[in-house]
Amino acid sequence: MSSIGTGYDLSVTTFSPDGRVFQIEYAAKAVDNSGTVIGIKCKDGVVMGVEKLIASKMMLPGSNRRIHSVHRHSGMAVAGLAADGRQIVARTKSEATNYESVYGEQIPVKELAERVASYVHLCTLYWWLRPFGCGIILGGYDRDGPQLYMVEPSGVSYRYFGAAIGKGRQAAKTEIEKLKLSELTCRQGVIEVAKIIYGIHDEAKDKEFELEMSWVCDESNRLHQKVPDELLEEAKAAAKAALEEMDAD
């Protein structure tokens, strides 16, 4: 669906004759060009993974974090323009702590997703602001169980079992659909996410990448945190092994 809306695409406050706002669609393209981000909801929690494309060999591994904790019980992974993402993460953290100081309990993940979505949407309403060039996957675990939400630059937010954004999202979605998520534990989910990300990474087109993963599940005491190092290494090893198997065919 790539058409150029000549004349109707200069401002986010202009509709085209066929009812589209092109600036928002262009913002979505910024997301599509970034490294893949995946989230899945397993039976006991949520796992998120990011294919961090490394721009320069001189970057320290582990820097440029793409997954952030926004509250004790939830985290968000950002795809697209990193600086825009930082802004959204800061706002989300502030919404979460503010809710807790007024209502005395942790913000329900559904409410948090709605607040992120309405903040992103806000920036599509005024001509002096540009839309955020970020797609967000928000995973959290509250009283109503583990939940996964995705927020697009247009400001829509839906709840998902599995979601993917960025370059390899089509391939990733196909792989996610093959998984039986309702039977997977987060431990198994971490391995699967690693396999998917390694599998969709395009050696030819893209440079090196670093895998960053986080989870929030019963095993992590319902706290959002980085996947423990040994499990991460185990996942990476399994993913590499699976790749070799495929190559061997």
Next chain:
Amino acid sequence: MDQSIQNDLNAPHSMGTTIIGVTYNGGVVLGADSRTSTGVYVANRASDKITQLTDNVYLCRSGSAADSQIVSDYVRHFLHQHTIQLGHPATVKVAANLIRLFSYNNKNMLQTGLIIGGWDKYEGGKIYGVPLGGTILEQPFAIGGSGSTYLYGFFDQEWKEGMTKEEAEQLVVKAVSLAIARDGASGGVVRTVIINSEGVTRNYYPGDALPLWHEELEPQNSLLDILSSSSSGPDMMIS
């Protein structure tokens, strides 16, 4: 003599009060007396001090009548908005937290002690005390108001974990009637509200149905009884 009565009549309405909130196995029971006093004058002998905040959370009010009404009105409004936004009933904890934010942030102007009680599907029956000053304390039972001073020892002895609904309500009624017997600023009827997973039940115990304690007298021949029972009026005229 006239001067002091005049002053008292213009004094702000205060609810001397005895208020109680008790958890039991499956919900909570809230209880209160019904006397609102302006000085020594009883402005309302049948007031309802247990106010509704949401379908599942109620509030016992003590101290200044005006202050406690205003706080409960504000919190009811915000809780209503919160429920709409959330899409399901607010928890007792959230209601209690909103009450204490008001009480704490306006502590210089308010004089009201509150007991919040309710039931929600996550935590079950819960009681929160928010006394003067705006502390919030979650307790298995809470007492408040001027009449509560006479009940501390009573509850220390009589309170039990895991009571049934009937035991809890009987405990509350007994306690309020004991406080009414000793506290001049508490009196009238005893109202109770029981909240559990099935809903809310309001009960009313008229003053003359309450047990008499130690040295209290039975009501004697009352002119009112004579007047109301016979149709033709009093046989005797008292000159």
